[in-house]
Amino acid sequence: MSLDEATHLILVRHGQTAWNAAARIQGQLDIALNEQGLWQAERLVAALAHEPLAAVYSSDLMRATATAAPAAHGHGLSVVPEVGLRERGFGHFEGATFDEVALRWPEGALRWRQRDEAYAPPGGESLRGFYERSLTAVLRLAALHPGQTLLLVTHGGVLDCLHRAALSLSLQAPRSWQLGNASVNRLLHIDGTLTMIGWNDNAHLEVGAGS
Secondary structure, X not given: OOHHHOEEEEEEEOOOEXXXXXXXXXXXXXXXXXXXXXXXXXXXXXXXXXXXXXEEEEOOOHHHHHHHHHHHXXXXXXEEEOHHHOOOOOHHHOXXXXXXXXXXXXXXXXXXXXXXXXXXXXXXXXXXXXXXXXXXXXXXXXXXXXXXXXXXXXXXXXXXXXXXXXXXXXXXXXXXXXXXXXXXXXXXXXXXXXXXXXXXXXXXXXXXXXX
């Protein structure tokens, strides 16, 4: 495949929710954007105004679709929901804070902190299963649009998986990169592989940006 057939992926984490601010685990619970998150979604419109978007895909959870909608509408596009872009399912952990998880499920919390790829919270997904699900979904969407630019709005966990895939980092490697709400991340897809172009660009979220 030539560079002309590469797919440009613009990846955005959903805007802020009240549960983000409270460090409460959302997982696949359907939590709405808060006021800050709605503002962040609007800031994406100008940030992506000059991108030649061919399609906009989003996790089907409303915090992601609400983030994607303003930018999609600005390009005359509709948001296409994609279940494969959902956050990791955390099962019984969902709705709890990190401190509450540590108190109620200490062994599970330890395996989670240690990034045990085989561990699945009760009723949730393992890290390995989540990684494979996320990567498969993104590679499939990218392959549908050779030579085009896509906007994919998803979740912090999915972006973490894609960062690792693009840089060939193990699932156990400590996270040293940012996953900011409504930040812009860029990958290139060629022949089933991902290459990083840019990460965690949040210039559009600075007060006064674009004014």
